[in-house]
Amino acid sequence: MIRFFDVVKLFPGGQVALDGVTLQIKPGERVFLTGPSGAGKTTLLRLIYREDTPTSGQILVNGRNVATMPRAKVPYLRRSIGVVFQSFRLIQRKTVLENVSYLPKILGASLGERTEQAREVLGQVGLAHRLTSYPQELSGGEQQRVALARALINRPEILLADEPTGNLDPQLSLDILEHLLEVQRRGTTLLLATHDSATIEAVGGRVLVLNRGRLVEDLHLPGRGLSMAVEPQDYVRPAAGGQLQPEETR
Template sequence: MIRLKNLHKSYNSRRVLRGIDLNVEPGEFVFLTGPSGAGKSTLLRLLYAAERPTEGEVWVNGLRVDTLSHRELPRLRRSLGVIFQDFKLLPRKTVLENITFVLRFHGLSPKEAHRRAYLTLKRMGLHHRQSAYPATLSGGEQQRVAIARALAYQPRLILADEPTGNLDAELAAELMSLLCDINYQGATVVVATHDQSLLAAIPARVLVLERGGIGYDGIWPP
């Protein structure tokens, strides 16, 4: 599902990732953790091709991402569900439109996209805010809309960048339970987080990024 070979990423002279080799098999639940600036978000951005590696290979869902052309990028991104740290909601679209909009790229009819978006919002407890604009939502609500958008088309691989960062403990637990359910149904989930309590709560593979490399790879706690 994910294969990284000798992956390096530098920003000018600052080396963020140094020679990472990694395999994530289909159906795995993986936590990516480490101190701030360790390169968690950078690694995720490399997976959904928002960045190009300085060196090395990135394979996601059978596609070699680091050499993917612009024309092929949408195909990769439609095969992923990405939950962004800063939500990345479309400000001029309502909550419902933010989700139907993405579902339309997957070839759903307007009616079916609307139906599925509504069901996903209901699952996230946000169906009553379907006509609201993102700017009128709280941080937690925006986070849940972003999650709903990523899950609505049932992707095989979910990449989440600090998905619980804006949620209270109860909502965070609910979200993790939801991600576990999706993982149980066969999807691969990669969550970047610095929240140690999440690692302890879910028995999953944990990758600790340290000094640009993988310092620990196994079940938490070590």
């Protein structure tokens, strides 16, 4: 459960990033976060995983008040939250295995344990055969799948994704999106920030709209089928009986 109570975030210089945001996200929900550039999407996500703290207001994540949480407790919070970024943020001089198993290593898992965990999550994203590759040897889509595996290795209750497909072409975006949706279908809360209204309309679900730091809409869209998210000529996956229906994507 994620709860915001009248959250305000001001940056030095007077920039208002969030302006009185109150919201609640239930366990297992799929929520899109959208709004124009500068609306506060990234700021809102950063507050959830305590990359930053609010100027005022309260934020509860799984019952913990993350605004007042002592620094020493932050690693425990982060065990339950996976994060994926637009720019992948992989460590270039480390292998896929080392990138993905970084968190278990910090948490004290043995090499054998973390290799096994990494193999499993990389298998989920179709990359179990690339353990010893380096990020620069992978395509953009593959790098983002590694980043997703890294986010999933601790079986987080919450997955935050900040424009995860922003650097990918439509076909690869669809691939990453399907992986993210699959994670949510298995029970993880998914909060996905995106500008991409075609994707939101295609997938459907709950949509939070920010504008100038204010939550201006909290609505539910029905979804039209994922194949609508890309141009028809880009959509090469054979879909038995026509386009994917929202029921199948949930």
